[in-house]
Amino acid sequence: MDISKAPNPRKLQLCRTYLMTGFAFLPFVWAINVCWFFDEAFRKPPYPEQSQIKRYVIYSAIGTLLWLIALTTWIIIFQTNRADWGATADYMSFIIPLGSP
Amino acid sequence: MDAHVSASTSSPATVAVAGEDENLSGEAERLERPPRRQKQQRNNYGSNADSPDGAVLTVPSVVIRDSTARPSRLSGGGVGGGGDGAPGPSQQEIEEEQGLKYGAQHVIKLFVPVSLCMLVVVATINSISFYNSTDVYLLYTPFHELSPEPSVKLWNALANSLILMSVVVLMTILLIVLYKKRCYRVIHGWLILSSFMLLFIFTYLYLEELLRAYNIPMDYPTAVLIMWNFGVAGMMAIHWQAPLRLQQGYLIFVAALMALVFIKYLPEWTAWAVLAAISIWDLIAVLSPRGPLRILVETAQERNEQIFPALIYSSTVLYTYMGTHYTPEQPLPTTTSSPSSSNSTTTTRATQNSLASPDPGAGASSSSRSGNSRHGQRQQENNQAAAEGMPLVSFKNNLHGNAEAAGFTQEWSANLSDRVARRQIEVQTTQSGNGRRSNEYRTVTTPNQPQMEAQEERGIKLGLGDFIFYSVLVGKASSYGDWTTTIACFVAILIGLCLTLLLLAIWRKALPALPISITFGLIFCFATSAVVKPFMEKLSAKQVFI
Numbered sequence: 001m002d003i004s005k006a007p008n009p010r011k012l013q014l015c016r017t018y019l020m021t022g023f024a025f026l027p028f029v030w031a032i033n034v035c036w037f038f039d040e041a042f043r044k045p046p047y048p049e050q051s052q053i054k055r056y057v058i059y060s061a062i063g064t065l066l067w068l069i070a071l072t073t074w075i076i077i078f079q080t081n082r083a084d085w086g087a088t089a090d091y092m093s094f095i096i097p098l099g100s101p
Numbered sequence: 102m103d104a105h106v107s108a109s110t111s112s113p114a115t116v117a118v119a120g121e122d123e124n125l126s127g128e129a130e131r132l133e134r135p136p137r138r139q140k141q142q143r144n145n146y147g148s149n150a151d152s153p154d155g156a157v158l159t160v161p162s163v164v165i166r167d168s169t170a171r172p173s174r175l176s177g178g179g180v181g182g183g184g185d186g187a188p189g190p191s192q193q194e195i196e197e198e199q200g201l202k203y204g205a206q207h208v209i210k211l212f213v214p215v216s217l218c219m220l221v222v223v224a225t226i227n228s229i230s231f232y233n234s235t236d237v238y239l240l241y242t243p244f245h246e247l248s249p250e251p252s253v254k255l256w257n258a259l260a261n262s263l264i265l266m267s268v269v270v271l272m273t274i275l276l277i278v279l280y281k282k283r284c285y286r287v288i289h290g291w292l293i294l295s296s297f298m299l300l301f302i303f304t305y306l307y308l309e310e311l312l313r314a315y316n317i318p319m320d321y322p323t324a325v326l327i328m329w330n331f332g333v334a335g336m337m338a339i340h341w342q343a344p345l346r347l348q349q350g351y352l353i354f355v356a357a358l359m360a361l362v363f364i365k366y367l368p369e370w371t372a373w374a375v376l377a378a379i380s381i382w383d384l385i386a387v388l389s390p391r392g393p394l395r396i397l398v399e400t401a402q403e404r405n406e407q408i409f410p411a412l413i414y415s416s417t418v419l420y421t422y423m424g425t426h427y428t429p430e431q432p433l434p435t436t437t438s439s440p441s442s443s444n445s446t447t448t449t450r451a452t453q454n455s456l457a458s459p460d461p462g463a464g465a466s467s468s469s470r471s472g473n474s475r476h477g478q479r480q481q482e483n484n485q486a487a488a489e490g491m492p493l494v495s496f497k498n499n500l501h502g503n504a505e506a507a508g509f510t511q512e513w514s515a516n517l518s519d520r521v522a523r524r525q526i527e528v529q530t531t532q533s534g535n536g537r538r539s540n541e542y543r544t545v546t547t548p549n550q551p552q553m554e555a556q557e558e559r560g561i562k563l564g565l566g567d568f569i570f571y572s573v574l575v576g577k578a579s580s581y582g583d584w585t586t587t588i589a590c591f592v593a594i595l596i597g598l599c600l601t602l603l604l605l606a607i608w609r610k611a612l613p614a615l616p617i618s619i620t621f622g623l624i625f626c627f628a629t630s631a632v633v634k635p636f637m638e639k640l641s642a643k644q645v646f647i
Contacts (some may be wrong), residue, residue, distance in 0.1 A: 024333075089320075094323070095318055
């Protein structure tokens with residue numbers, strides 16, 4: 001939907017719902033929230049709901065970043081140590097690359 | 102259309118008053134004419150659903166309202182028509198010009214997603230060998246074409262496609278019955294289940310094969326997190342509200358996934374036979390007077406509903422508007438066809454707000470001048486116009502979804518049907534209706550605002566089923582590893598789509614999008630692989646190109 005055409009309370013409600021949904025291990029939803037409401041929060045002329053939307057967008061952005069960092073670290077740690085961890089790591093592997101050491 | 106009467110008479114538009122005196126006799130004639138025309142059209146098409154579209158084309162703008170079969174519209178429309186009497190025809194021309202202009206834009210807007218979908222399928226087929234070989238078969242194709250004899254293969258393919266098609270027909274009829282009985286929950290549950298399976302199960306398989314093909318390591322926690330995020334966001338985008346781009350992306354992906362599943366699990370000859378059969382079925386279901394898809398569209402039109410947003414790709418925000426407008430109120434469409442129900446006015450207001458927000462001053466100021474009642478009425482009008490237009494688009498898709506579902510094993514079938522269902526291109530009957538209506542408004546009341554809305558609401562919808570079968574054709578062609586054939590099919594399908602859209606602009610009613618494209622695609626595919634490719638090989642072997 002085109003968010004710029006929606007009434008302001010609706011925007012706020014949507015933004016809030018997206019933020020809340022994101023807490024269910026859904027950083028992607030937070031990322032969507034950030035992209036979707038960024039213009040609303042920072043580039044539109046001010047309106048009453050904007051400050052709240054801004055806050056939600058910032059929270060979502062922080063959450064997305066945290067998840068991104070956490071996931072990247074986990075993947076790096078896991079992949080570098082997979083061979084050392086032995087059977088447990090193999091058991092946790094979705095795809096084990098073929099042909100690489 | 103009381104709304105319209107009051108608008109034209111009470112409003113400051115002097116044009117309307119002046120015109121009325123001169124055109125009194127003309128009005129009378131027009132008043133009588135519309136019903137007659139309508140009757141004729143009904144006879145011609147054998148159904149009410151078409152009459153609005155037909156009326157839009159042939160009859161001056163006033164009559165359009167009459168064609169919606171609301172009793173009050175006759176008188177109201179007549180008066181309004183008197184108002185714009187003189188400018189009528191020229192406006193119509195302008196409308197047509199605009200229609201062509203926007204039509205061209207929309208053709209391009211549809212080309213991009215269709216091409217993207219085919220691109221995903223072709224790229225997958227060429228990079229992931231998993232989708233290239235058939236080892237497991239669907240329940241609906243009991244004959245596996247294992248014999249080397251062409252005659253046996255042909256017989257197997259025909260039998261398979263017959264079984265598949267009968268399943269499709271059954272599913273379609275089931276869907277219509279459910280829709281007729283207003284079992285919306287069942288249908289929505291069905292759709293949600295199918296999209297759930299596609300977004301989680303098939304995507305999981307796809308991810309696994311993708312990672313395996315590119316030899317990318319991944320651990321289970323990450324994979325589960327990715328699947329969970331992707332699936333939930335997809336469900337939100339398809340069945341709830343999300344940015345339009347995201348929704349379009351998900352719909353394209355889901356269609357591509359479905360096409361891959363068909364390519365993977367259908368035996369080779371059966372796939373071709375099914376393509377031919379489904380396009381014939383599409384033709385029958387949409388165009389024949391008792392065709393199930395047509396019944397669906399008509400029913401939806403009668404109820405002024407938008408159907409199952411999950412099944413249709415729309416090139417504009419149009420149906421999202423509708424979505425926003427009905428979500429706050431009630432799940433069912435509140436705007437009923439009765440013009441003056443209190444319900445509809447309220448909903449309209451909500452919609453109007455969203456619609457008018459780009460230029461907030463215009464709507465409010467103009468309406469406040471001439472009084473709230475007029476404002477409300479106008480809104481109502483707009484809403485109705487929008488609502489009328491919308492339903493057409495969405496309906497057709499459903500049928501196909503069912504049909505496609507037939508192709509799968511039972512588990513899949515449920516899922517599939519949802520996706521597949523959206524097939525036909527729905528044009529904007531809405532557009533034409535809206536545009537005209539807004540024009541009338543323009544002459545009578547406020548100039549710009551309605552026009553803008555009309556423009557915004559223009560857009561073409563294509564059922565996901567069409568995406569799927571286009572992609573099946575191109576993917577199947579590319580699975581032989583011949584790029585000449587693949588590109589020939591791609592071009593043929595796009596040409597067919599162009600022709601369909603052209604016909605759409607001419608007839609302004611919902612058309613099946615498969616027959617022309619698939620016929621072209623099949624002809625080009627076999628002609629290229631049988632004639633052009635050997636010829637090219639000969640040429641390059643003899644070094645003619647050098």
